[in-house]
Amino acid sequence: MRKLILAAALLGVTALAPADERVHEQVLDNGLKVIVKEDHRAPIVTSQVWYKVGSSYEHGGLTGISHALEHMMFKGTERHGPGKFSEIISANGGDENAFTSRDYTAYFQSLAKDRLAVAFELEADRMRNLTLPAAEYAKEIEVVKEERRLRTEDSPTALTAERFSATAYLASPYRNPVIGWMSDLDALSVDEVRAWYRTWYAPNNATLVVAGDVDPQQVFALAARYFGPLKAERTGVSKPRAEPPQDGIKRVLVKAPAKEPYLIMGYKATQAGGAGPDWEPYALEMLASILDGGSSARLDRELVRGSEVAASVDADYNAFTRLPEMFSLDGTPGKGHSVGDLEQALRVQVERIKNEPVSPGELERVRNQVIASKVFEQDSVFYQAMQIGQLESVGLSWRLADQYVKRLSAVTADQVQAVARKYLTDDNLTVAVLAPQPMNGKQPRTDAPGDVHVLR
Amino acid sequence: MSFAKYLTAPAVLLSSLLFAVPVGAVPNIQTWHTANGAQVLFVEAPELPMLNVRLVFNAGSAREDRPGVATLTNAMLSQGAGAWNADQIAERLEAVGSDLEVGSLRDMAWVSLRTLIRAPALDTSLGTLTTLLGDPTFPGPDLERLRKNTLVALGQDEQEPRTVGSKALYQALYDTHPYAHDPTGTKESVTAITRAELINHFRRYYVAKNTVVALVGAVDRAQAERIADQVTSGLAKGESVPPLAPVMELSQGRMERLDFPSTQTHVYVGQPGISRTDPDYFPLYVGNHVLGGNGLVSLLSEEVREKRGLSYSVYSYFLPMQQRGPFLMGLQTKNRQTEQALDVLMQTLRRFLQEGPTEAELRDAKQNLTGGFPLQIASNAKIVEQLALIGFYGLPLDYLATFNAKVEAVTATQVREAFQRRLKPDRFVTIVVGPTQNANTRGGAE
Numbered sequence: 001m002r003k004l005i006l007a008a009a010l011l012g013v014t015a016l017a018p019a020d021e022r023v024h025e026q027v028l029d030n031g032l033k034v035i036v037k038e039d040h041r042a043p044i045v046t047s048q049v050w051y052k053v054g055s056s057y058e059h060g061g062l063t064g065i066s067h068a069l070e071h072m073m074f075k076g077t078e079r080h081g082p083g084k085f086s087e088i089i090s091a092n093g094g095d096e097n098a099f100t101s102r103d104y105t106a107y108f109q110s111l112a113k114d115r116l117a118v119a120f121e122l123e124a125d126r127m128r129n130l131t132l133p134a135a136e137y138a139k140e141i142e143v144v145k146e147e148r149r150l151r152t153e154d155s156p157t158a159l160t161a162e163r164f165s166a167t168a169y170l171a172s173p174y175r176n177p178v179i180g181w182m183s184d185l186d187a188l189s190v191d192e193v194r195a196w197y198r199t200w201y202a203p204n205n206a207t208l209v210v211a212g213d214v215d216p217q218q219v220f221a222l223a224a225r226y227f228g229p230l231k232a233e234r235t236g237v238s239k240p241r242a243e244p245p246q247d248g249i250k251r252v253l254v255k256a257p258a259k260e261p262y263l264i265m266g267y268k269a270t271q272a273g274g275a276g277p278d279w280e281p282y283a284l285e286m287l288a289s290i291l292d293g294g295s296s297a298r299l300d301r302e303l304v305r306g307s308e309v310a311a312s313v314d315a316d317y318n319a320f321t322r323l324p325e326m327f328s329l330d331g332t333p334g335k336g337h338s339v340g341d342l343e344q345a346l347r348v349q350v351e352r353i354k355n356e357p358v359s360p361g362e363l364e365r366v367r368n369q370v371i372a373s374k375v376f377e378q379d380s381v382f383y384q385a386m387q388i389g390q391l392e393s394v395g396l397s398w399r400l401a402d403q404y405v406k407r408l409s410a411v412t413a414d415q416v417q418a419v420a421r422k423y424l425t426d427d428n429l430t431v432a433v434l435a436p437q438p439m440n441g442k443q444p445r446t447d448a449p450g451d452v453h454v455l456r
Numbered sequence: 457m458s459f460a461k462y463l464t465a466p467a468v469l470l471s472s473l474l475f476a477v478p479v480g481a482v483p484n485i486q487t488w489h490t491a492n493g494a495q496v497l498f499v500e501a502p503e504l505p506m507l508n509v510r511l512v513f514n515a516g517s518a519r520e521d522r523p524g525v526a527t528l529t530n531a532m533l534s535q536g537a538g539a540w541n542a543d544q545i546a547e548r549l550e551a552v553g554s555d556l557e558v559g560s561l562r563d564m565a566w567v568s569l570r571t572l573i574r575a576p577a578l579d580t581s582l583g584t585l586t587t588l589l590g591d592p593t594f595p596g597p598d599l600e601r602l603r604k605n606t607l608v609a610l611g612q613d614e615q616e617p618r619t620v621g622s623k624a625l626y627q628a629l630y631d632t633h634p635y636a637h638d639p640t641g642t643k644e645s646v647t648a649i650t651r652a653e654l655i656n657h658f659r660r661y662y663v664a665k666n667t668v669v670a671l672v673g674a675v676d677r678a679q680a681e682r683i684a685d686q687v688t689s690g691l692a693k694g695e696s697v698p699p700l701a702p703v704m705e706l707s708q709g710r711m712e713r714l715d716f717p718s719t720q721t722h723v724y725v726g727q728p729g730i731s732r733t734d735p736d737y738f739p740l741y742v743g744n745h746v747l748g749g750n751g752l753v754s755l756l757s758e759e760v761r762e763k764r765g766l767s768y769s770v771y772s773y774f775l776p777m778q779q780r781g782p783f784l785m786g787l788q789t790k791n792r793q794t795e796q797a798l799d800v801l802m803q804t805l806r807r808f809l810q811e812g813p814t815e816a817e818l819r820d821a822k823q824n825l826t827g828g829f830p831l832q833i834a835s836n837a838k839i840v841e842q843l844a845l846i847g848f849y850g851l852p853l854d855y856l857a858t859f860n861a862k863v864e865a866v867t868a869t870q871v872r873e874a875f876q877r878r879l880k881p882d883r884f885v886t887i888v889v890g891p892t893q894n895a896n897t898r899g900g901a902e
Contacts, residue, residue, distance in 0.1 A: 041503050042834040074752065083752070083762055090753040091820045093827015097751075112830050142765035146720065150768050150788050154718040156615055257717040259611035295534075296546035305542055308601055311608040332612070335604040365551045372553025372572050375506050379835045439615065439717055 023388070023398060024216035026223075030232045031204025034223045035388050035398060037211040039381045045212030046382045047119040048108040049127070050389040052207075053200035055180070056102040056173040056323055057238045064180015065188060065196050067100040068144050072193060073107065074098075075136040077129040082136050085122050092118045100178055103322040104393035110382060113213045120226040123208075127201055128230055137190035145186075148179045156258035156434050161330075164264045164432035167252040172243035172323055202233035207392045211385035243268065243324060250430040258436035260311075263339045265346060266326035266430050269423045272319045273396055276422075281319035282407045283415040284327055284423070289366040290358050290416065291315040291329075291349065296365065298349060299331075308334045309345045322394040326430075327423060339433050353420040357413035367409045374405055482856040483839050485846070486677060488684075492664035492693045496684040497843040498671045501836050505573040507673030508840040509585065509687060512848050514697050515565040515661035517639035518778070524641020524649055528602060529657045530560035533567060535598035538587040542598055548584045552577035556585075561639050563778050564848055565661075568840075573674050582686055589662065590690010594654055606646050613640070617722045617788075621889040624712060625724040628885040629782055633703050663694020668847030672840040703728045703780040711886040721794040721890025722786070725801065727883060729783035732776040732849040736874040738862045740774050743871035745821040746813040747805070748772030748785060753820070759804045760787055766797045772805075778849070783879060791890050798888075802881065809879060812872025826860040 022038045054066050076082035089096045094111040109119040152158045162177050169175035180188075208227065210219050246268055272281040292299045292315035303310040313331030333342045377383050388398040400407075483499040490496060520526040534556060535542045549556050554571040567589065571581035613619040623638045630636035641649070669684045706727055730740060741749075748756035748771050760770040767787040775781040785805065789797040813821070833839050833856060846855050 042830060044830050044834045083758070086752045087820065090750060090824045091827075093824055093829070093831075095828060095831055110831055112827055115827070139763070139765035143761055143768050146766070146789060147768035149718075149720045149790060154617055154720055258615040260608055260615065294546060294550040296543060296550045300546070301543055304605075305598075305601065308604070311605040332608060334601075335607055361551075365547075368553040368577075369550060370553075372577070375504055375572060376555070376570060378504055379506070379837055381834070436615075440715070 024220075025398075026220045028203065028224060028228055030228065030230050031202075032206055032208060032223070032227050032230070033392065034208045034210070034220060034227075035392065036214065036216040036219045037209070037381075037384055037388065038214065038216060039211055039378070039384065040213045042381075043113050043213050044110060044381065045113045045116050045210060045214050046108060046110045046385050047116060047123070048106055048209045048385050048389050049123045050104050050106045050207040050209065050393045051201055052104060052205050052393050052395075053196075053236075054101050054103045054105055055176055055178040057200070057236070058173060058176060058180075061184055061187065062192060062196075063176045063184045064144070064148075064178075065184075065193060066105055066200075067179055068141060068185070068188060069193050069196055069201075070098050070100045070105050070107075071140050071144055072132055072137060072197075073126055073130065075133065075140060076131050077125050078131060079125055079129065080122065082133070085126065088118065088122060094119070102174055102178060104390070106389055106393075108382070108385075116210070116214065116219070117222055117226070120222055124226040124230065127203065127206065127227070128233075130197055130201075132190055132194045132197065134190050137193065141185060141188065144179070145182065148182060148185065152177065152179065153182075156254070156256040156436070157262050159256055160254045160262055160432050160434040161264060163252050163254045164266065164430065167250055167432065168266055168268070168326065168430035169243055170246075171241050173241055174243075174323060174325070198233075199236040202235050203227055203230045204232040205235040207389060209385045209389045209392075211381040211388075246428050246430075249426050252430070252432045253435050254432060255435045255437050257439045258434060259439070260332055261339045261436055262330070262332055262434035263342050263346075264328060264330040264432040265343065266328035267424045267428045269317065269325060269327040269419075271321045271323070271325050272400065273394075274324055279407070279411065279415055280419050280422075283411050283419040284317050285319050286363070286366060286408060286411040287353065287416050287420060288315045288317040288327065289369070290353070290362050293366050293369055297362075299329075302349070303331075303342075303345050304334075307345060309337045309341050310334055313342070313346070320391055320394055320396060320400070343431065350420065350424045354417060354424065358416050360413075363411070363413065367405075370405050370408050483672075483833060485843065485853055485856070486680075487847075487853060488681070490664060490669070490684050490688045492688060492691060494664040494667040494669050494684070494688045494691065495847050496669045496671065496680070497847050498677070498680045498684075499839050499843065500674075500676060500680070501672050501839070502674045504836065505674050506570065506836065507573055507578065507671070507675060507683075508568070508570050508836050509582075509673075509683070510566060510568045510670040510840045510844045511589070511687065512564050512566045512668045512670070512844045513662050514563070514666045514778075514848070515657070516561050516563045517637065517641075518562050518634040518700055519661055519697065520634075520657060522641070522649055522653060523637040523645040524606065524639075525653050525657050526565060526661075527560045527639050527641065528599070528606065528646075528649060529654045529662075530558050530565045530567075531602055532594050532599060532654055533558060533588045533592050535602070536593040536595040537584075538591045538593070540584075540587070541595065545584060545588065548580055552580050554581040562635050566844065570837075582683060586687050586690055589687065592658065594651055594658075596651055599651055599654070603646055603649065606640060607643055610640060610643050610646065613638075617716050617718045617720070617889045620714060620716060621722045621724045621786075621887050624714060624887045624889070625726055625784070625885060626782070628710065628712060628887065629706070629726060629728055630703065633701060633779075635703065635777070635779070635781070659692070660694075661697065662691060664688050664691045665694050665696040667691060668844055670840045670843035670847060672836045672843065700779045706880075706883045706885065709881075709883045709885070711888065713892055714887065714889045715892040716889045718890055719790060720788045721791050721888055722788045723794065723798055723801070724784065724786045724887040724889075725798075725884050726782045726784040727880060727885065728780040729774040730776050730878065731778060731780055732851070734776065734780075736878060737776060739866050739870040739874035740878065742818070742821055742825065742863055742866040743808075743813060743875055744772055744774055745825060746817045746871075747808050750821065750824060753824070755804050755808060755817075756785065756787075756801065759800050760797060764796075764800060766793055766800065770801070776849075794888065794890065798886070805879075806881060809872075809875050809881070812868050812875065815868060818866070818868050818871065822863050822866070825863045829860055
């Protein structure tokens with residue numbers, strides 16, 4: 001089921017100050033953007049450093065290098081040896097971790113509010129002073145490969161999703177997995193990781209987001225003290241690598257040991273700040289919620305209940321990406337149905353969106369869900385900081401989060417129809433199918449044809 | 457290592473009046489019983505115009521007559537109630553922006569609602585929840601659909617080494633005890649479940665005296681009392697359930713190797729651990745934080761991952777339950793490293809059993825737990841879960857208030873002795889899931 005992940009102003013449902021009055025922004029002389037969101041409900045703080053680099057900045061032969069570097073960020077600086085970062089944060093009562101995506105790499109610590117300086121000192125130190133010892137790298141890249149085996153190689157649905165992206169995109173770097181291809185991980189060297197670090201990790205390529213029970217002016221002063229001494233650097237430039245228009249449907253079959261088939265369908269679309277009118281990404285978000293914004297939305301109601309052609313099914317779209325993203329549908333067929341049946345049912349849903357305006361009741365339901373989720377998300381300071389970091393890291397403004405309810409609520413039935421007609425076309429479609437193979441690796445499966453006859 | 461202390465000035469005056477969780481304090485938990493006997497735990501949190509309601513029932517798979525009954529009973533609550541079908545129930549809640557979440561594990565089944573306080577969201581959502589719990593209709597066609605989808609989910613479980621290994625471990629640890637089987641059931645049991653079995657499970661276990669209601673949100677005590685009465689009003693008073701049978705000690709160690717076409721081998725090691733009210737809870741909890749419970753900063757992670765690069769994830773934990781839940785250790789590694797990784801795992805455990813934590817390790821673990829305590833109660837969502845656990849397991853009402861003191865009081869000797877008393881490595885169950893012959897290894901670069 002789709003969760004509404006971004007939403008905005010409170011529309012008078014609460015007496016709290018409007019969200020934007022609680023967000024404060026300052027740019028240090030070295031280019032580090034510092035954004036503080038006050039939330040005084042609990043005596044905690046989350047500190048997040050976001051770098052504008054991820055797998056979509058990588059090129060052939062070096063896939064997975066951003067994620068490998070993320071792992072190495074815990075392997076020590078001149079001042080704090082390998083593993084010390086985590087030990088110090090832990091001993092200060094902190095929760096910490098990091099994540100890499102297509103568009104960004106982020107590091108976070110959640111702590112009692114009086115420990116913010118601990119996080120700043122350590123993050124400022126590892127922004128430029130990583131030692132990247134070869135011996136540590138040799139072990140850590142093996143950990144990364146185990147992570148790839150765990151998450152992708154041995155998960156038939158994740159493997160299908162990886163093959164799907166690699167098939168859908170020709171030139172866009174979104175074709176590569178964030179964790180990287182195994183052969184690239186095998187061939188990657190610590191020198192390349194070091195060069196990648198020097199190229200992208202600098203205050204002028206980062207955003208520091210702090211949310212919690214803090215005074216913004218004190219946070220700015222603290223940021224200046226710890227991050228201020230770092231110098232602005234000449235960072236890398238990413239090539240556009242624009243995706244050429246797709247000129248026909250693409251299909252990929254993934255044969256892997258599995259028990260249940262799985263289907264992914266994706267239509268190339270646009271993103272906030274991308275080509276096309278600025279309402280389009282919001283109309284696509286609305287469309288995804290009309291289809292899958294809860295158990296009363298069309299896909300669950302008509303395909304999981306209704307015809308029972310799906311055991312589970314989702315619609316996904318994220319307007320806030322650096323490069324054009326896909327509008328995607330994925331699911332598992334219900335018992336007695338094939339992936340072909342499920343694909344057909346999803347195509348009927350897509351055609352219906354193109355041919356009939358969505359109802360006022362459906363639009364109203366999504367608006368109410370977005371208003372509610374904007375309140376609910378304030379229950380988590382971590383999530384509030386995440387939103388800011390994500391938007392800033394893909395080249396947008398955190399202010400978009402505050403405009404979200406308004407922008408989404410303004411979407412009309414005509415606009416939903418228009419984006420469906422424009423983007424959800426066959427020529428723009430990629431279909432991936434997981435075709436289960438025997439788990440014992442011996443006999444070819446004999447009962448599969450209904451599941452795999454989708455290549456037409 | 458010393459860091460400049462960073463102290464914030466007092467927050468704006470107004471907001472200090474609005475704190476439900478004053479700085480440095482813990483939530484003020486109020487408790488009472490509804491007229492028909494359900495226990496209520498309530499924390500007033502006026503800052504956000506929302507309400508979290510979580511009802512937990514002693515109605516998990518440990519109570520069911522046939523594997524899968526408890527999970528299906530729980531899932532069917534939202535498929536038909538009063539005059540509404542599944543579409544109408546979903547529509548009523550989602551049209552006002554509310555979230556409903558249901559679930560059922562071995563001990564506990566739950567129904568959780570999150571709603572705005574504003575009209576008509578609050579009344580519509582609470583009214584719907586009340587009918588779900590008071591008048592579920594268990595429509596036959598919906599049961600057939602959920603049955604089929606459960607069979608699909610069980611098929612998906614068979615294609616993931618993680619679920620294959622974890623199911624085998626519980627089966628080996630608990631044998632004839634009701635904790636042995638997976639809450640989802642088996643293909644055979646799910647195929648055989650009848651509607652009458654679900655209705656019986658509901659009537660026996662979804663009763664007020666077997667229910668805890670946790671409430672956190674922008675309502676006052678009087679409103680909270682009305683809400684608790686309302687949502688439980690349709691439940692029969694019923695009887696609280698008797699204790700589950702005790703868990704038997706394992707008589708000897710054993711290892712099972714399950715053939716699986718994967719590039720990694722998943723290793724699970726364990727034995728029955730402790731109940732939630734075990735007197736050794738804090739020494740074991742704090743000690744396990746040193747051993748394998750604190751992410752990258754734990755002995756297992758240091759030995760298996762940091763020093764040797766053998767696994768992405770390695771961990772240990774006690775999962776305390778009504779009766780003895782498991783003590784578990786796990787990792788995943790490429791197939792040819794399995795024996796090495798298992799050796800390191802066991803050597804690390806044995807050394808810890810023998811030596812216990814060093815003073816420095818214990819101090820750091822305590823600092824993480826006590827310093828991180830504010831994070832555990834930093835949101836309404838987290839507080840409502842804590843309340844439900846306190847109610848369900850009968851923990852003292854000052855559990856949150858005394859948590860840090862109890863962690864602080866743990867000594868290295870207590871940890872070592874408790875681990876030695878409780879863990880018997882020669883009687884551990886070990887489950888290894890991966891190719892048993894090289895011929896079955898699939899692709900993947902090694």
